[in-house]
Amino acid sequence: MAVIEAEGLVKVYRSRKSDVRALDGVDLDVQEGTVLGLLGPNGAGKTTAVRVLTTLLRADEGRATIAGLDVARDAQAVRRLIGLSGQYAAIDENLTGRENLWMFGRLYQLGTHDAKERATELLTRFDLEKAADRVAKTYSGGMRRRLDLAAALIGRPKLLFLDEPTTGLDPRSRLGMWDVIRTQVREGATLLLTTQYLEEADALADEIAVVDQGKIIARGTADELKTQVGGERIEVVVHDRDLLERAAQLIAPDGSASIDEHTRRLTVAAEGGAQQLVDVVLRLGEEQIRVDDVGLRRPTLDDVFLALTGHAAETAPESEETAAPTTAEGESA
Amino acid sequence: MNSLRIAVADGIVISWRNLKRVPRIPELAIFAILQSIMFVLLFAFVFGGAIPLPGGGSYREFLMPGIFVQTLAFASVTTAIAVADDMTKGLIDRFRSLPMARSAVLSGRTFADIVYNIGLLIVLMLTGLVIGWRVHSGVLDFIYGVLLLLFFTYAMAWIGVFLGLSVPTVEVAQQLGFLVIFPITFLSNAFVPIETLPAALQPIAEWNPISALTGAARELFGNPNPFASNSFPGEHPIFMSIVWTIALLAVFMPLAIRKYRAIDR
Incomplete structure (x- = not known):
């Protein structure tokens, strides 16, 4: 009931x-x-x-x-x-x-x-x-x-x-x-x-x-x-910006890795979980690509939002007077 | 009358919690009393000698009823601060989410204010006795005077509830005390005889509710009351006190209740 x-x-x-x-x-x-x-x-x-x-x-x-x-x-x-x-x-x-x-x-x-x-x-x-x-x-x-x-x-x-x-x-x-x-x-x-x-x-x-x-x-x-969000993902921060493309090829030969030039961060879906992370690390190691950070990351609220609405979770004070006048940009989900 | 019983019982619980505040934050009561005593000392010993009373009489006896009314007028500020505090801390919302009598938050609040101000009044009267203030009338007149003062306090408490529900923060409620209550009490007969004010200000002071209450208290306590001359409010301070208090209640009680009901909009 x-x-x-x-x-x-x-x-x-x-x-x-x-x-x-x-x-x-x-x-x-x-x-x-x-x-x-x-x-x-x-x-x-x-x-x-x-x-x-x-x-x-x-x-x-x-x-x-x-x-x-x-x-x-x-x-x-x-x-x-x-x-x-x-x-x-x-x-x-x-x-x-x-x-x-x-x-x-x-x-x-x-x-x-x-x-x-x-x-x-x-x-x-x-x-x-x-x-x-x-x-x-x-x-x-x-x-x-x-x-x-x-x-x-x-x-x-x-x-x-x-x-x-x-x-x-x-x-x-x-x-x-x-x-x-x-x-x-x-x-x-x-x-x-x-x-x-x-x-x-x-x-x-x-x-x-x-x-x-x-x-x-x-x-x-x-x-x-x-x-819906795509489950867990692997994130790698590559030390050398010039090797970003190469590293992206290695961790996702199908080209599905997303690349953030600015933070030198590569993100790829990790359906294979921890084993896939081990594989990625081994491949990077063989090519001697230096990494600053690597890990398996669970989706956050931001990821859920990005996936569902196409915009990041916007933060605005939730008081009666000022409750989030966000623009309607989230229709593309 | 089960709902009436609940309304009374809940009102008492709310009054209880409002009065618990007094011993838990002793500074509030102490500063309120010190502020009044400071005024007593300032006017009785510093300015008093320079203020002539038409018709003679003791300035200190003239002063004390003015001090009583000024202190009780500040009840509105105390109430406004407390209500604003409850609003911003979410307590009003919590009360509104409970199956309690809706009237209790405001009735309990204003009843507690009366009790609190009786306490302040007793301390001030004792202070007055120390510096030479005396009651020269009978017991009944004295009681009548005190009841008038408390009735006025009740009206001030409802003004306070309305202000407390209207202001955005506690600080704004505090400022109101200085910006509104001080000028109103000074533009009256509370500290000086109205005859000594500039002619343009005299009518304002004569019709000021503070003057009416002060004049009424002086008359009923048998203190010097040069206000009692040549204008209608001057001649009928007791009548004017009652009219003013009823008028203030008639305006601000419904306003406060409406404001409280409209919180869910």
Whole structure:
């Protein structure tokens, strides 16, 4: 059963300079117990989509339901079913971790005793019990995010929205956050998460929807998307620019290697995986071509974008006023 | 009336969290009090000697009600800063994503402001007592005066909510304090008798809500009140205080609520 269903969502931010179609006809459905990752660069419309689905923002056109309830008409009923953890840890810095969770629990209409118990339970689960009675402004970035996620879970929501849950975290905190999210998923949570990192969507989501300029331009599992992009590739940076052509011949006799003169970088699809890399290295070695760098590279969000839209992932601040007025150059995909 | 019960319960939770801020950031309350005390000292001891009161009386007793009103007028700035802070930190969004009473964010906010300003008022009255301010009226008049001041504070808090939801950053909210509240309080009878102002400014000062409140407080506390002469607002400061406060509430409460509702546009 689809817990989230959206049809033709349109949201236009009007400003003096220009109108920005932050959502330009978005259809979505998320089945119960699954994880959908919305993948896209800043300004693609991911946050706007989350804000519409969590009743924070009214769409101009289209409709969306959560468990059959309309997000605009039955907003209050929808709010009882959802938990939201936004891009910035929205916690009260002047309250302790425990007080924050108690407050959000009470506002979720839990009884004061239930809210207290639930707060203690979540503080333990998210490894915050030592800091529970410290004011949240003393927390590290990772701790704030964990507290924010705990706040989203306080009312035992059926459905969880995580808007860029790891943006701005250091690598270690990011892995910690992934663990916490994975636990939720194992326990059967239905989850919609947004991210700028293919790696993150890959690690957490069952299915990925790629968002660009307010539209969903591709959807599938991580493997399906990577196949669309062409899977892994081998990259070689040749030391001597004069040998670039020769090296390209060696690593891809069929002439499929792409050559970047400026960075002296050769890129070729690597259907053969690691073995193909070994072959390439051996051939280069036989010809005594010096290389500065060589490696097997997984597709990044940039590659996915390039393959799907023909333009690179553009980065623009995703605020309501300035959401990515990118030009429509991506029709050639 | 289940929804009313939820509205009250949620409002109390929001008030609780707003008041928790006071002991957690003691600087806020301390600076607010120090600023007022600085004005007390400045006017009572530095300028006071040079300001003649028509009809005589103690300048310090004349001054204190002006200080009360000025301090309470700053409630709007304090509120605006706090609301702007909640907006930029995403807390308002979090509240809006919860199944809580929609009214609670604003009702809890403005109720907490009243409680906070009662605290400020008590400290200022004690300061006044130390420098020689006295209440010469009866208990009922005193209570009436305090209630008028708090009613005014409530209106100022709603102005603050509206401003806080309208400004882009916390810093802008802070600037408003200096650019708006200071001039308004100086263009009144809070520190000097209106008769001493240039003739062109006198009507403005007479109709200034700050003057009405200050005049009302002086009258009800039995302090020297040279304002009470020759103009309609001067003769009816209590009536004018009530009219002004209701007018401000009637304008800014709906504006603030509409602004809050329009966040989802």
